[in-house]
Amino acid sequence: MADAGYAVVVFDPDSRGRNGGWEDRGGFIHQDGLAAVGAAAANHLAVDPARIGIASFSYGVTFAAGMLVRHPEPDVRFLIDWEGPADRAAIANCGGATGADS
Numbered sequence: 001m002a003d004a005g006y007a008v009v010v011f012d013p014d015s016r017g018r019n020g021g022w023e024d025r026g027g028f029i030h031q032d033g034l035a036a037v038g039a040a041a042a043n044h045l046a047v048d049p050a051r052i053g054i055a056s057f058s059y060g061v062t063f064a065a066g067m068l069v070r071h072p073e074p075d076v077r078f079l080i081d082w083e084g085p086a087d088r089a090a091i092a093n094c095g096g097a098t099g100a101d102s
Contacts, residue, residue, distance in 0.1 A: 001055070007047045011037045013063065026062030028070075034063060035071035042074035053078040060084070062091055 002008050013030040014021030024030045034054075042049040052074050056064040061084030068076055085091045 001053075005048075006051055006053065007041060007044070009037060009041050013060075024063075026059060026066060028066075030063035031067040031070055034067045035073075038067075038071075038074045038076065049074060050077070052076050053080065055080045055082065056084060057082045058084060059091075 015023040
């Protein structure tokens with residue numbers, strides 16, 4: 001992505017990666033954190049605010065999509081998901097039982 005002219009920022013939401021905090025399962029805490037990172041990136045001198053996108057991984061698609069709905073700024077041009085949940089049962093259970101087992 002950097003080779004294509006995009007600045008790249010890595011974000012670990014609360015309770016994931018190197019961050020402590022509350023596990024929000026893609027809710028408002030995670031969405032608001034991602035929006036804050038996007039806003040900070042959009043205001044950085046090295047970033048073209050017309051070229052902002054999100055790449056999410058695994059369950060991150062849930063809060064990336066939620067952030068896009070709840071936060072119109074920054075103006076995100078694309079969302080690329082990598083191996084996120086494929087159906088609403090998987091999203092709703094986040095690793096729990098699905099289908100007839102729920």
